[in-house]
Amino acid sequence: MSKIKEITTPLSPEVIASLKCGDMVCITGSIYTGRDAAHQRMMDMLAAGCDMPFDFTGNIIFYAGPTPAPPGMATGSIGPTTAGRMDAFAPELIAHGLRIMIGKGLRNNAVKQAITDHSGIYFAGVGGIAALMSQCVKNVEVVAFEDLGTEAIRRLEVERLPVIVAIDNKGNDIYNRNGT
């Protein structure tokens, strides 16, 4: 286990290339939430030739839907959801520049291929430690699809959000335990 690497968003291609599968990373800066329903809408908007809800360049999509924020708090509990459900959308979004993802669990070969083709990266968080993760979130703003409730796209200001590099830009996969 290497020591923790600190990175700040937006991420440059050099920073992405410097991160290796298995690295522990802390992310600081703006990141954007989006999960199943928001992905479907972004795909529909792409097909219709509309602008995306935020600038993809160097920015991170966090597959997450938080609990409602109690009064006086920036956010409720928040953590990664199963990334595999976004596999149907990810290759096209990666090709359009949304190269950096945070989720939990396995990705399919099409996503891995898109990550290597476009020098992207997939970070995995630990599912189910959402109270602890919420402590890293300093500010939250809904940027699109407010009607989707928890599935809206939100910009989070995070401080030292802990993740692990699960698939690096060479396609090395942390879940590939047999080394095949």
Add this chain to the structure above:
Amino acid sequence: MREIHVNDIAAKVAELCIKACVVVAPDIRKYMQQALPTERGTARQILADMLENHDVAMRQRMPICQDTGLVVVFLDVGQDVHIVGGIIEDAVNAGVRHGYKEGYLRKSVVGDPIRRANTKDNTPAVIHYTIVPGDSLKITVCPKGFGSENMSRLAMLVPVDGIDGVKAFVLETVTAADSNACPPIVVGVGIGGTFDYAANMAKRALLRKIGTRHHDPYWADVEAGLLARINATGIGPAGFGGRTTAMAVHINTHATHIAGLPVAVNLGCHVNRHEEAVL
């Protein structure tokens, strides 16, 4: 005949929803505390984070996990109970609605599985009723996360598949689930009955306390053997490698047909929430 008012049922369901989502069960905590020193590196760090997460959730009264689930409610209704003041199903849903609002829990339910509009109050719950002897009402509330629910499976095996077929199916399910089910998991297994009843037994198996032994020594051995094999897969906490892949394997069985061997595997994630109360 004892009367129980629907308002008391609704209030209890609301209370149990919040408690289940915020307070981690002592058996899970104990298991993780014992597993911690057996792991090294990333696996150890993740178990430590999970324990710290319980502390933060308790201290700040916030949900352990952002997926506060679809609510599954088991009602064990004494046959000498008379429910008064309204309809029991409405009372359960009123309790869920209230608990998810007051507890700032996530609304994760869509009204139609294809058209998918969010119901915005986390109702309706999935309710299982059982009539039991006595004059009390036991309410068990399980807010079920779908990271683990989605990786659950059911197979209609045949008698010749036998215990080896059952074991292989359980292992296959856990291996395919990998990190998606948020390990360390609880593996609920229902064997026998019918297609539907096997699934019901598997879900109920998640309710058993971690660390308890099956009352039948044959099945207790099967559980222990499966747990050892699952923990040898190397999946580990959060799937980043390690020994702690499952906290328990719990099996429920029922009589079945001469032609059949249904097996259902319901996976519970490391928060495996359930709370119960008796009215």
